[in-house]
Amino acid sequence: MPPASPSSRHQGATLTPWFSPEATPHHRGVYQRAFPAGPYSCWxxxxxxxxxxxxxxxxxxxAPSGVQAARWRGLSEPPPEHCLTCRGHGxxxxxxxxxxxxPLIDPCPDC
Known part of the structure; x- marks a missing residue:
């Protein structure tokens, strides 16, 4: 699978390798996901x-994704503009x- 480029906000960022669908992220947030999911989804x-x-x-x-089992990857390091409250998600x-x-989701008070 060819690597997809990160969003313009994270251009030049280093991405982790692809993780198996059985593995789950350690941190909440947005990750890149492989077909049949994605291309992006929030854990x-x-x-x-x-x-x-x-x-x-x-x-x-x-709402929950209809595809819970798909390979995924994220940023290997926090981006430079990383907000400690929302981890850059807004x-x-x-x-x-x-x-x-x-779901109780609010705009980040610190961004």
């Missing part, structure tokens, strides 16, 4: 969120509301 700590065409759009998705995921099970 929320439990599952992959709906696939999107860009990292920024992936960060805004709240949003903060507070999990799901206990009563409604709706």
């Amino acid at each position: 929320d700590g439990r599952q992959w969120r709906y696939d999107a065409v860009s990292p920024d759009m992936a960060a805004l998705q709240t 949003v903060v995921d507070h999990g799901d509301d206990d009563a409604s099970r709706e």
Whole structure:
């Protein structure tokens, strides 16, 4: 599979190798995913969120992806403009509301 280029915000960034679908990320956030998923999806700590065409759009998705098993990779180092609150995604995921099970996602207060 030819490597896809990172978003313009992360041009020149070094990407990790592709991880198997059985492995899950250690950190929440947006990752590049291989077909049949992706090209980008946000890992929320439990599952992959709906696939999107860009990292920024992936960060805004709240519904689960229909494809939970796909190879994935991410940035090998935080980008220079790395925000410590949202890790560069522009949003903060507070999990799901206990009563409604709706995702609690807010714009990052520090970006």
